[in-house]
Amino acid sequence: MSHALRPTPSRRRFLAGGSVLAAGLALPALGAHAQSSRPVLKAGDQKGGLRALLEAAGALDGLGYDIQWSEFPAAAPLAEALNAGAVDSGPIGDAPLIFALAAGTRVKAIGANRSDAYGTAVLVRPDSPLRSAADLKGRSVATNRGSIGHFVTLKAITAAGLQPGDVNLRFLPPADAKLALTQGSVDAWATWEPYxxxxxxxxxxxxxxxxxxxxPGLSYLAATDAAIAAKRPVLQDFLQRVSRAQQWANRNVxxxxxxxxRIIGISPEAARLQFERRQQAWVPIDERVIADQQATADFYAKVGLIKAPLQVAGTFDRGFALAG
Known part of the structure; x- marks a missing residue:
């Protein structure tokens, strides 16, 4: 996995448009030093992710640290940024987290989010003759390699009795995959919300x-081992703000x-649809979460997407508390 990071156009807009947010009170755990030299959290994000949620909920008031935001179109470039140390933390789905860990990325999941997985889906054009997963045999599907779109494709076709080799996977980022579908150069596009x-x-x-x-509908807030060691109080505060913001959003749909x-530049209809059907909630990292993540890792090993079995229990840091 490359350590060179090429910012996407959306990422450049975030960086050019004032990527550091600062306000308010110092965290008690950080002491007087924070008042003279505030910590900086390098926060990665995906489209429709944490920054929009936090800003909408007013959850960035009273920070005792600065946030430097970087936006990515999908989990793969975010995972690359985590691997390179370009970001400290970011939201990532269960399947791409396994893919990143298997590639040697030194991160841990510090918070777990569970949602309805309907919007992680294989899409076809409205006039497509395809009607079921079994119809994908011999067809082309665009998605990101190792993404939750890749995961749902493999789960869907194997549940239909097909093998991974029965479909032609084309690995493209979301914008290119959407274009390929609408232009008819692929038969299907496997993606996630809000796409x-x-x-x-x-x-x-x-x-x-x-x-x-x-x-299982799991995604995580992941953080690098280095950030956990150096910025644990900051990460704890950030996770609790995210958790409280999600509770606020669920009450104010x-x-x-x-x-x-408005924040992420999509239609109000799409924003409401994806939010209402996801029914997101931050949950404790418990034995059920770990078991579901292990099942995903075992499936990836079974279909050959990771080279060796991965035991996931050690890839969680369970010392971070959610907001009450």
Whole structure:
């Protein structure tokens, strides 16, 4: 995995548009030193992710540290940034986290989020003759390698009795994959929210197979080992702010959806659709979370996406508490 990081256009916009947020009170755990030299959290994000949530909820008030945001279009470049130490922390799905860990990225999951997996889906054009996962045999599917889109594709076709080699996977980032689908150069696109809702509400695609019943709906806030060692109080505060912001959003669906649409530049219809059906909640890292993550790792080993079995228990740091 390369350590060279090429910012995407969206990432450049975030960096050029004032990427450091600073306000308020110092964290008690950081002491007087923080008042003269504030810590900086290098926070990675994905489209529709944490920054929009925190800003909409007003959860960035009173920070005792600065946040330097970097946005990525998908988990793979975010994982690369974590591996390179370019970011300290970021949101990442269960499958891409396993892919990153198997590649040697030194990160741990410090918070777990569980949601309805419907929007992690294999999409086809509205006029496509394909009607089920079994119809994907011999067809081309665009997705990111190691992503939750890759994961849902493999889960869907194996549940239908097919083998991984029965489909032609084309590894493309979301924007290129969407274009390939709409132009007809691939038969399907496996993706996640908010891309699924964006494609549906624009009339560009329909869901062929959803992740509901196939995936555990887990994603994580991951942090590098180095950041956990050096910035643990900052990461703890950040996770609790994220957790509180999610609780606020769940109580204020209409307002949050409108703000989300404006912040990340998608239609209000797509913002509300993807938010309402995900039903996200930050949950403790318990034995069920670990068992679900282990099952995902075992599946990736079974289909050959990782070279050796991965025991996931050690890839969690369970010392971080959620907001009450």
């Amino acid at each position: 699924t809702a964006m494609a549906e509400t624009a009339g560009h695609a329909r869901v062929l197979v959803s992740g509901r019943g196939l995936l 209409a307002g949050y959806s409108a703000t989300l649409a």
